[in-house]
Amino acid sequence: MCTAMPAFAQDSADTAARDGNEIVVTAQKRTERLQDxxxxxxxxxxxQMQQSGGSQLTDYAAYVPGLQVDNAGSPGRSTLSLRGVAPIGPSATVGIYLDDxxxxSSGIxxxxxxxxxxxxxYDIERLEVLRGPQGTLYGASSIGGLFKYVTVQPDLRxxxxxxxxxxxxxxxxxxxxxxxxxxxSxxxxxxELAVSGSYSRRETPGFIDNILTGEKDVNDAVQQGARAALLWQPDPALTIKLSAIWQKTDSDNQGILYEGFGGTPLAAGAAxxxxxNQLADPFNSEFQYYSGSIAYDFGFAELSSTTSYSKLDIFEVSDASRVFGGAFGGLAPFPSELLQKKFTEEVRLTSAPSTSFEWMVGFFFTDxxxxxxxxxxALDFSLNPIPGVDPFAIVGLPNTYKEYAVFGNATWKLSEAFHLTGGLRWARNDxxxxxLTEIPLAGLSIGGDGTSREEVVTYSVSPQFIINPDTMVYARVATxxxxxxxxxALPGFxxxxxxxxxTSYEAGIKAAFLDRAVSIDASVFMLDWDDLQTSAPFAGGINGLVNAGTARSKGVEAALRIQPVAGLSFGWNxxxxxxxxxxxxxxxxDGDQLPNVPKVSTAMTAxxxxxxxxSASARVGGSVRIVGDRISAVESSPLAVPVEGFATLDxxxxxxxxxxxxxxxxxxxxTNEEGRITTNVATTNPGFLATIPLQPRTFGVALDLSF
Known part of the structure; x- marks a missing residue:
């Protein structure tokens, strides 16, 4: 059966993985009713993702309250923020998990x-989006929240x-x-034993034209991915899982358009x-992931271990000719390569479900x-290296990151109506x-080594009041x-x-009424953000990172679902x-709006x-997505430009x-809305704005076969 749009992000509707008629999630690293x-x-x-015709995160963001996805021109080149905690520094603010x-990278x-x-x-069972800091159970870089992919497991029967x-x-x-x-599968x-495998390929045509070279549809992209999984339960108490995932993205050019300030055309008569661009700016990404987990149920508790290794290889080129080319009278492609290798290990001991007290302790390590x-x-206009000048500049930034952590979480069920959950985590990163920075033409070579070590403690406390099986109110303080x-590595830095x-403070309600024909999830929150990592000028006019400043994000989120009769439903986020x-x-x-955070976003579905x-059934659906106005940088920055909101009909x-x-x-x-996902002052094309556009009107048809 096809599932259409209104079920998107309905926190208490029957839209997720199910146990009977209940939604179950693993947000607290144990299987629980979402309602609880x-x-x-x-x-x-x-x-839902497949039925909507979407293929990347920007297609779903508006259906999740408080989630903002800022695409940077290609699938896999995106920035996530939750509850206004935008990454104004050099690393992520939303943690990303693939299963467990x-x-x-957690490095800067x-x-x-x-x-x-x-x-x-494809082969994704669900996405779980956790709003607010998740540092106690999920560790570093989850100050805004967590985005979790849960994959489909092989079927044993x-x-x-x-x-x-x-x-x-x-x-x-x-x-x-x-x-x-x-x-x-x-x-x-x-x-006892099952295996599964999947493969997916998507070729998206370009829709941006280069008015300088005359080339049309320059931003085409090819995505392909594969997954293999094994599930083995040789004993009712023992479960072993193995998984391998590969995904590759190749874009001939990034999907960036240029326009004048105030939204004026790039040139007279330009669309x-x-x-x-004078040169192509391709983007290539390859991701590999291998994981294995083993869990044994001792009755009173389950002992589990999850080991993973991932590798991300990214190569991209920017056209910096208008910035550097004037120094040598030629063209200046700016290639950048990033190679990340990450090993993780987590061991947990999780108590059996209990009517009075549940607990979990764990150890985590990453390298x-x-x-x-x-x-x-430095190339001439025939794309040949200019002797004595090429390469014009070289920068190398090899780095390592290790983290050790121990954590615990417990729920005291003091009565049927009152539960108290608390957690604590200690972590150390080394x-x-x-x-290495070289400018051969100037005879400049700067280099140096650096090390750091830091210990961090995070916590969470959540009282909850269960009014009835379908209604719960809660409060939460988390860090x-x-x-x-x-x-x-420069003098004076x-x-x-x-x-x-x-530190986050929130209160919320999860409730269903009228035999679950109406459900609502709502929360109010305030987050205090301290010791922001910001760029500051030092000697010689070179910028470096310092801890300076504070910020606050506050707001309201809600998701409503109404099902007046069987088969008909309406949703509002x-x-x-x-x-x-x-x-x-x-x-x-003080008072500056943080960048790329709309004050208002909403989605309405039917x-x-x-x-x-x-022997046949049908489903029809529609949705309206609205994203409010934003700003490209903090308001007092000379690089700040307004980004107009947009509305789309699907x-x-x-x-x-x-x-x-x-x-x-x-x-x-x-309606073919000319929406702007992001807009920034173009750093490699002076005098223009660089905009990532909403994908123009798209029509699609598909045929699904299952057995």
Whole structure:
């Protein structure tokens, strides 16, 4: 059956993984009813992602209250923020997990804030989005919240397979796009051992034209991914899981358009979707992930171990000719390569479910080895190296990050109506860093090494009042941190920068009424953000990181679902976020709005499912997404420009025959809104704004087969 849009992010609707008629999540690292978890959580299922016609995180963000996804021109080149905690520093503020293992670097020199894992929506069971700091259970870089992919596990009982073929068109694109996916799950030994495998490929045509070179549709992209998994339960008490994931993204050019200040055209007569790069700016990303877990149930508690290794290799090129090319009278491609290798291990002992007291203790370790290199080339206009000048500049930033942590979490069920949950985590990170900067033409060579060590304690406390099985109110105080590290190796610079800290206060309600025909999840929150990692000028006019300033984010989030009759449902998600600096520093003025955070975002959805005779069914749905105005940098910055909000209309429909064949159709951005996901002052194209546009009107049809 097709599931249309209204179920998106309905925190208490029947939209997630199910145990009977209940939604279950693993937000607290144990399987629980979503209704019972004293955390603000949204869930989006893999089926919902597929049925919407979306293929990347920007397609779903508006359906999750408080989530902002700022794409930087290609799938896998995105920045996440939750509750206004935008990454104004050099690393991520939202933790990313793939099942039970963290993904992405925690260090400050690896641009983790912009390279968020963006998996193709296939073989994904659900997304869990946890709002507010999650430092106690999930550790570093989750000061705004957590984004968790939960993958589909092999089926121990039944042979299952599915396949999908899809074609779609995008306004302003000359070519048609297509996608194909397939998955199979095979029980090797009934009720004991099963394996599964999947593959997916998506080719998206470009829709931005280069008015300088005359090339059309320059920003085409190819995404492909594969997954293999094994589930083995040789004994009812023993579970072993193995998983491997591979994903690759190749874009001939990044999806960045240029426009004049105030939204004026790039040139006289130029269309909105235009660029004027002199050189190609490709983006290539390859992600590999391997994990293994083992869990044994002793009766009173379960002992589990999860081990993972991930590797992210990114290569991208920017056209810096208009910045550096004038120094030598040529072209200046600016290639950058990032290689991240991350090993993690987590061991947990988790008590059995109890009516009085539940607990968990754990140990976590991660070891990262990262390399970040940048080169400014010096080429003539025939793309040949200029002798004695090429390369114009070289920067190398190899670094390592190790973290050790112990944590605990417990829930005291003092009565049927009152529960108290608390957690504590101690962590230590050790980092090393080497910097090499060379400008051969000037005879300049600067280098140095740095180290840092820091210990951090985070905690959470959550009282909850259970009014009845369908209604719960809660409060939560929680802390999180974003690691610091060794600083730029130059004279006069501080040798290290400390971690950022966030303390969050929230209260919420999760309730269902009228035999669950109406459900609501709502919360109010305030986050205090201390020791912001900001850039400050030092001797010679070179900037380095310092801890300076504070910020506060406060707001309201709500998700409402109404099902007046069987098959018909309406949904509404809403978030109001007021995120501002609260202290004047060199980087921010008291009262400045934080960048890329809309004060208001909302989504309204409708869905109707009905039978077509005895062996077929249909579903139609639609949604309106609204993202409010934002600002590109803190308001007092000379680089701050306003970013106008946008609204989009999406429609989808499906017909299923015999529970095996499904024909789907969808339209995204039906009104062809010229929305701006992000806009910034162009650093490599002086005098212009660099904008990531909303994907133009897209029509698609798909055929799904399952058995």
């Amino acid at each position: 978890v004293p955390i603000s959580i949204s869930v989006v299922t893999g089926e 293992a963290p993904i992405g 020199y690896n641009r983790s804030q912009i390279f968020t894992l963006d998996l193709l929506p 039944d042979l299952k397979a599915k396949a999908t073929g899809e074609v779609f068109t995008i306004s302003n694109a000359d070519d048609m796009g297509w996608a194909a996916s397939a998955m199979v 095979v029980p090797i030994i009934a009720d 909105f979707l235009s660029t004027n 990262e080895d990262n390399t970040h290199s940048q080169i400014v080339r 980092q090393t860093f080497t910097q 999180g941190y974003r690691p610091g590290g060794p600083n730029v 501080p040798t290290t920068v400390g971690s950022e800290r966030v 809403f978030a109001y976020t007021d995120a501002t600096c609260t202290e004047t520093t060199a980087a921010c003025t 869905d109707y499912a009905f039978a077509l005779g005895d 429609l989808n429909a499906a017909v299923t025959f015999g529970e095996r064949w499904t024909v789907r159709a969808y339209a995204r951005n039906l």
